[in-house]
Amino acid sequence: MLLALLALALIAMVLATPLALRRVERWRAGRAPRRQANAADFNLELYDPGRERRAEQRARELLRSCVNAEEWGMYRDLGFIRVAGRHARREIDRGARPAYAYLVYPHKPIVAYVPESGQLLSEYCVEFPDLTGTGGRHRLPASDDMLAKWMALTSDEDRVIRRANMHLVGRQLDPARVRRDLWRLAEWERRRGNRQQVSQSQR
């Protein structure tokens, strides 16, 4: 009797196996698209913590190779670059000292000011967004942003100023901090002038 029951169970199992396999295959086929969709959701580029640092190092070298030695020193020591404005109200104003200049910061607005008086004029918010259509998650390394602003201002000042959003100083930058930067710049230039005088007298 027991042997007969075991034989029946074995036969039932053998008959049921193809049915069970078909159900498992159908279930797996149903899950595949969902699994692929989930995988696509998580198919993010692996984050490389050194990439941004390496990009910034390359950007610093590129900036150094493009700007004047004085501007490079300014950026290295102070973190910003002064770019002279090209326009003058009167022809007589076209002297050695520009009528106005810009302080260019990386990833911050450009500040226009009057070098003669130190008066802050306005801030120009400008950025160089990702045009590759990868979602705009990335931005230029700081030194590349600086170089892009420098190239845009020294080559076509009007175009970059036209594209920027102009505000009174204080919208994004603290005017007190900008005035302190102007003071730091004046001190830096004084020290640099002294060093140059010393090196010239030693020759």
Place this chain on the structure above:
Amino acid sequence: MKPGHGEVLLAEGDPRVQEDEERLVDEFRRQLDEGMWAAVPVRNAGSGRREAQMVKEYADIPPDSERVIFFPRASGG
């Protein structure tokens, strides 16, 4: 300049060699079509100071320039 990556070499070659020049022209046009700005670092003949020169055509590139830098165009931030 590529956001998130920094400097990327797009193409290099000798513009005096026809094959190289064609490749450089193609890359130049492709970058400008993608909306990039192109600038060449130059030295001002008068003041001797370094500055950039924006170029909109391949023919505008000064013949003695070593490189053209492409960067995303500026927009209000």
